[in-house]
Amino acid sequence: MLVHPWDAPHDDTEWRQWLAVHDFGQLAVNGLPGEPPHVQPLHFVYDAGRGEQGEVVTHLARPNPLWPALEAAPEVLLSVVDDYVFVPGPWQAAPDGPAEHGTPTSFYAAVQLRCTARIVDDPAEKAGLLNRQVGHFQPEGGSALAAVGEEPYGRMLAGIRGLRLEVTGVSAKFKYAGHRPREVQDRIVAGLAARGGPRDAAAREHQLRRRGTWRADR
Known part of the structure; x- marks a missing residue:
């Protein structure tokens, strides 16, 4: 992913705070020889406190066709994109130029996590991963915990495989016209x-938050 200096996060806190509330993405796994990559949409939990750059936990159904490819090549990429909008060309026109000469573009926030995957088949560990996920997505409670051999989820554990993804690299981008003149940014905000x-x-919130923080001489 191309990240221009004006689109880069200010620091790790910026992308981590964004990722904390954007927990649905696409897991890309290299295909076996002669096959295309697997791209799996999924919910996940990112835990910044585990490992040097954090850990992602999730699970998938045992019949999922990506398992052989993942076992052969555990280096994967988790991609998360949101807060995207189309920006019409006239909004981006130069202050001293005709509106029809403006260049249309896309605004978006994106985080890509490069990870090393470890498949979890131990029933007790799978139950622990499931409970971490439920605790994140359903903090108000209301559901029983998963436990080996116990209702209601004990028998279902055999039908899934857990995934622990150790984050080894991060690429983050907040593309919101950070390099445009103030007059142009005001027009886009409006x-x-x-x-x-x-x-x-x-998108407007991102632009207002980030405006005026990039300098070409940095």
């Missing part, structure tokens, strides 16, 4: 507010 599309408010 356009997002007026349009009010599904992700416009989140």
Whole structure:
């Protein structure tokens, strides 16, 4: 993923805070020889406190076709993208140029985690991973814990395999016109507010938060 200096996160805290509330992504696994990569949509939990760069935990059904490829090549990429919007060309036009000469583009936030995968088949460890996930996604409770040999989930453990992904590298990007002149940024902010599309408010918040923090001489 190309990351220009003006799109880079200010620090690790920025992308980690964003990732903490964006917990659905796509896991890319290298295919076996002659096969394309596997791309699996999934919910996951990122734990920044485990390992040098954090750990991701998730699980998938045992019949999933990606397991042989993952066993052959455990280096994977977890990609998360959200807060994306289309920006019309006139919004990005230079202050001293005609509006129709503006360049349309996309705004988005993205984090890519390069990971080393470890498959978890031990029933007790799988139960522990499931409980970590439920604790994240359902903190209000209301569901029984998974435990080996106990209802209601004990018998279901055989039907899944757990995944622990040790994060070995991070690429993060917040593409929100950080290098544009203030007048252009003001126009984009106003356009997002007026349009009010599904992700416009989140994109506008990113732009307002990050504006004025990038300098070409850094």
